[in-house]
Amino acid sequence: MFGFAFFVLMAHTTNGDVSYSIPEEMKRGSVIGNVAKDLGLDVNRLSFRKPRIDTEGNRKRFCEIKLNSGELTVAERIDREALCGKKASCLLNQELVLENPLELHRLILSIDDINDNSPQFKQSIIKFEISESADKGSRYLLDEAQDPDIGVNSVQSYMLQNNDHFLLSVITGENRGKYGELVLNKELDREQQKEVTLILTAVDGGTPPRSGTVAIHVTVLDANDNAPVFSQAVYKVSLPENSPVDTVVVTVSATDADEGQNGEVTYEFGHVSESLLEIFFLDAITGEIRQTGPIDYEEESSFELSIQAKDGQGLAGRSILLIDVVDVNDNNPIIIIKSLNSPVPENASPGTEVGIINVQDRDSENNGQVRCSIQQNVRFKLVPSIKNYYSLVTTGELDRELVSDYNITITATDEGSPPLSSTKNVYFTVADVNDNPPVFEEQNYRAHVQENNKPGSSICSVSAADLDWRQNGTVVYSLLPPDVNSAPVSSFLSINADTGVIHAMRSFDYEQLKSFKVLVLARDNGSPPLSSNVTVSVFITDENDNTPQILYPSPDGNSFMTEMVPKSAQTGSLVSKVIAVDADSGQNAWLTYHIIKASDPGLFSIGVHSGEIRTQRDLSESDSMKQNLIVSVRDNGQPSLSATCALYLLISDNLAEVPELKDMSHDESSSKLTFYLIIALVSVSTFFLTFIIIILAVRFCRRKKPRLYFDGAVAIPSAYLPPNYAEVDGAGTLRSAYNYDAYLTTGSRTSDFKFVRSYNEGTMTADMTLRKTQSSVDDLEGLDADINDSLQVRSIMPFCAMFG
Numbered sequence: 001m002f003g004f005a006f007f008v009l010m011a012h013t014t015n016g017d018v019s020y021s022i023p024e025e026m027k028r029g030s031v032i033g034n035v036a037k038d039l040g041l042d043v044n045r046l047s048f049r050k051p052r053i054d055t056e057g058n059r060k061r062f063c064e065i066k067l068n069s070g071e072l073t074v075a076e077r078i079d080r081e082a083l084c085g086k087k088a089s090c091l092l093n094q095e096l097v098l099e100n101p102l103e104l105h106r107l108i109l110s111i112d113d114i115n116d117n118s119p120q121f122k123q124s125i126i127k128f129e130i131s132e133s134a135d136k137g138s139r140y141l142l143d144e145a146q147d148p149d150i151g152v153n154s155v156q157s158y159m160l161q162n163n164d165h166f167l168l169s170v171i172t173g174e175n176r177g178k179y180g181e182l183v184l185n186k187e188l189d190r191e192q193q194k195e196v197t198l199i200l201t202a203v204d205g206g207t208p209p210r211s212g213t214v215a216i217h218v219t220v221l222d223a224n225d226n227a228p229v230f231s232q233a234v235y236k237v238s239l240p241e242n243s244p245v246d247t248v249v250v251t252v253s254a255t256d257a258d259e260g261q262n263g264e265v266t267y268e269f270g271h272v273s274e275s276l277l278e279i280f281f282l283d284a285i286t287g288e289i290r291q292t293g294p295i296d297y298e299e300e301s302s303f304e305l306s307i308q309a310k311d312g313q314g315l316a317g318r319s320i321l322l323i324d325v326v327d328v329n330d331n332n333p334i335i336i337i338k339s340l341n342s343p344v345p346e347n348a349s350p351g352t353e354v355g356i357i358n359v360q361d362r363d364s365e366n367n368g369q370v371r372c373s374i375q376q377n378v379r380f381k382l383v384p385s386i387k388n389y390y391s392l393v394t395t396g397e398l399d400r401e402l403v404s405d406y407n408i409t410i411t412a413t414d415e416g417s418p419p420l421s422s423t424k425n426v427y428f429t430v431a432d433v434n435d436n437p438p439v440f441e442e443q444n445y446r447a448h449v450q451e452n453n454k455p456g457s458s459i460c461s462v463s464a465a466d467l468d469w470r471q472n473g474t475v476v477y478s479l480l481p482p483d484v485n486s487a488p489v490s491s492f493l494s495i496n497a498d499t500g501v502i503h504a505m506r507s508f509d510y511e512q513l514k515s516f517k518v519l520v521l522a523r524d525n526g527s528p529p530l531s532s533n534v535t536v537s538v539f540i541t542d543e544n545d546n547t548p549q550i551l552y553p554s555p556d557g558n559s560f561m562t563e564m565v566p567k568s569a570q571t572g573s574l575v576s577k578v579i580a581v582d583a584d585s586g587q588n589a590w591l592t593y594h595i596i597k598a599s600d601p602g603l604f605s606i607g608v609h610s611g612e613i614r615t616q617r618d619l620s621e622s623d624s625m626k627q628n629l630i631v632s633v634r635d636n637g638q639p640s641l642s643a644t645c646a647l648y649l650l651i652s653d654n655l656a657e658v659p660e661l662k663d664m665s666h667d668e669s670s671s672k673l674t675f676y677l678i679i680a681l682v683s684v685s686t687f688f689l690t691f692i693i694i695i696l697a698v699r700f701c702r703r704k705k706p707r708l709y710f711d712g713a714v715a716i717p718s719a720y721l722p723p724n725y726a727e728v729d730g731a732g733t734l735r736s737a738y739n740y741d742a743y744l745t746t747g748s749r750t751s752d753f754k755f756v757r758s759y760n761e762g763t764m765t766a767d768m769t770l771r772k773t774q775s776s777v778d779d780l781e782g783l784d785a786d787i788n789d790s791l792q793v794r795s796i797m798p799f800c801a802m803f804g
């Protein structure tokens, strides 16, 4: 195509030749020049001259002449490239033939190039295959672009599309045109870019320039330049411990950017210890890592495995597998007794440390957090000490006598879910401390002993229990002073230290000693020992061992002891009285009187109990003046004892009437004996009186001294009652230990006590009978209190066994 109608007309006229220079590709009809003018022809005559354009060698007429103006115009398309190719100048020779006259003019048309062709490449695509391993600077020749135009209108330069890898180097050949080379400026990476497509543009120098493009298609060829690459540089997985065998831990994967064999990946472990190889298996093809052995968090809480992936050529990529083992609560807490102070003394104060417990749980975190507890209702508690240590301490007093050993169950529970727990028994004993004194079974003991017992016979036994252990609980008995009636207690009683059996050391005489008390001490063998004591009241019971003692009439049958009976005595008159006493008491002293022989049996009778002899009928003259009675006094004991006496009664109003009184009272043979007896009696009496006076003197100094012995014959009471009876306060003649109960219950203990005291103090008399009574009361005073006490507190009081 024509860019624009532009030409330079140049006409040279030499020897009838005319030259014109015109651009190619002018439109048909375009005026090249005025030939007529240039040749100096007359335009008006031109038609007459019949001008025509002939071609020489050329068959085509490219121009024609206009007859009316003589102008030369383009008749045919003039393509320089077609006519002249690459020739630098392109001349078209045309001949102008004129007739009338015949003339021949040469018309030379010089055809100028115009840029009407674009550069053009041979192919539409230039293909290269370049290995990615090609070095930088490698050159790849590019086809030259063709432009039919010449000169500046031909290819002047090349341009390459901007890209990362290639530069264009343009070379101007010696006898060729310009051509380009691709220069590798940056290595190719097939894995990044498999192919590169570039546009190469060739530009000519025309105005305006024209260009032509070609695509350069670079295929990047693979080289094994890529190692396999794992999808993660580090694989982190969590794996619960105790997972079953064949659990898939993780599947690793590596990719190799290379192709074919170069990109075939196999997996294997890197440098890994033998033991780990037993636990983990890596599938070479799939990259699956499975667990093949047991995993115990407590052994190993994490694993680090090096893994690698290799391609066919042996290039390897590495990664690390970090396996975090997750703890599972699979360990029971363990309770360890670190120390145990067994036995624990029972007097250990509350808070005493008995033992140290340690708990362990191999699990971690909450699974290893252990709480320790103790079964309730035990006198111990756990005090947390330093981490995971507990002190087992007492919370209260211990008492071996109540609980002698403890079997404490300690439970430890962790905080896992589900929690695991375990228990442990802590067994220890409580050591004895001598903290219990012996305790007597009774608050006091009473022993009843029949008088005249055999010395050495056992009378009673006491028993005390001590709850303590072994020697701390072994009881030893002994008797305690004070002395009994100023004689050492050992002369009265002895006690078996082991059994507590009390023996009498002597034969007791009720008439001398009716009761006494001793203290029995029970002591244990502890160190220091503990002891307690108990009162043993010994009551001596009466035995009928005293025959009635006849005080009147004198038993020796003294003739002077003759009763006068007035003749006028009437029936029932009291004529005499037999007075007898019995040192025994109670039934044993209950006397009955009987006349066992009488000279006139019907005349006199005797009061069975009073001993009063009365006439049974009126006396008559016929009655014998002398009457003899044999009276027997019998006590009520079993067997009963008796005494007899003779009573001489003289029925007379006047002693003088009785001449044979002497005969009656005495026979000759005994009078002499009587005389001696009287002398003896007088001397004894004198001695006795002296003795009494001495005693009284002594007594005055030691007034409180109790009187022990009862001498029933000392005084004849003003009343007819035997002196003993005063003691029982007229309550009767029964006299035995149980009588006192009745007597003593009449008042309160205190009033009795006071009564006895004031009576004692207020009576300052030398009357021995009375004194004896007082001392008896004194003796019984403590006992009264005891008995009274027992009667009020205890309904039943077991009595000691009585022996002998």
Ligand SMILES: *[C@@H]1O[C@H](CO)[C@@H](O)[C@H](O)[C@H]1NC(C)=O
Pocket: 407, 425, 427
């Ligand atoms: C403590 O008690 C447990 C069960 O309660 C028992 O198995 C264990 O034998 C006891 N220990 C002792 C020393 O008695």
Ligand SMILES: *[C@@H]1O[C@H](CO)[C@@H](O)[C@H](O)[C@H]1NC(C)=O
Pocket: 431, 432, 433, 434, 435, 469, 470, 471, 472, 526, 527, 528
């Ligand atoms: C008796 O008690 C004492 C402490 O009072 C103690 O030391 C001793 O071990 C006890 N004896 C026995 C046999 O338990």
Ligand SMILES: *[C@@H]1O[C@H](CO)[C@@H](O)[C@H](O)[C@H]1NC(C)=O
Pocket: 480, 519, 521, 532, 533, 534
């Ligand atoms: C007997 O026991 C009482 C208390 O029970 C005590 O006061 C007294 O001292 C003891 N007597 C002796 C001699 O140990």
